[in-house]
Amino acid sequence: xxxxxxxxxxxxxxxxxxxxxxxxxxxxxxxxxxxxxxxxxxxxxxxxxxxxxxxxxxxxxxxxxxxxxxxxxxxxxxxxxxxxxxxxxxxxxxxx
Numbered sequence: 082x083x084x085x086x087x088x089x090x091x092x093x094x095x096x097x098x099x100x101x102x103x104x105x106x107x108x109x110x111x112x113x114x115x116x117x118x119x120x121x122x123x124x125x126x127x128x129x130x131x132x133x134x135x136x137x138x139x140x141x142x143x144x145x146x147x148x149x150x151x152x153x154x155x156x157x158x159x160x161x162x163x164x165x166x167x168x169x170x171x172x173x174x175x176x177x
Contacts, residue, residue: 090126
């Protein structure tokens with residue numbers, strides 16, 4: 082989105098089809114920068130074009146999560162007759 086005008090929170094949510102609570106959470110967590118322009122108790126946020134560009138950049142360049150690797154201990158099925166060391170199911174001597 083390339084605008085030179087600041088967006089209110091409802092405008093931002095409508096344009097990006099994001100829930101209001103989700104965007105408020107991002108503002109509170111610091112993932113989306115916004116300016117509170119309210120004079121009263123209830124916050125009224127405005128999001129600058131720079132903040133929108135920064136948010137878009139952070140969302141589009143997220144690296145893929147690494148694959149989950151589950152490491153397990155080898156299953157010991159016996160002992161090597163010559164050395165007496167433990168041997169796994171593939172016949173590989175395990176040195177612990």
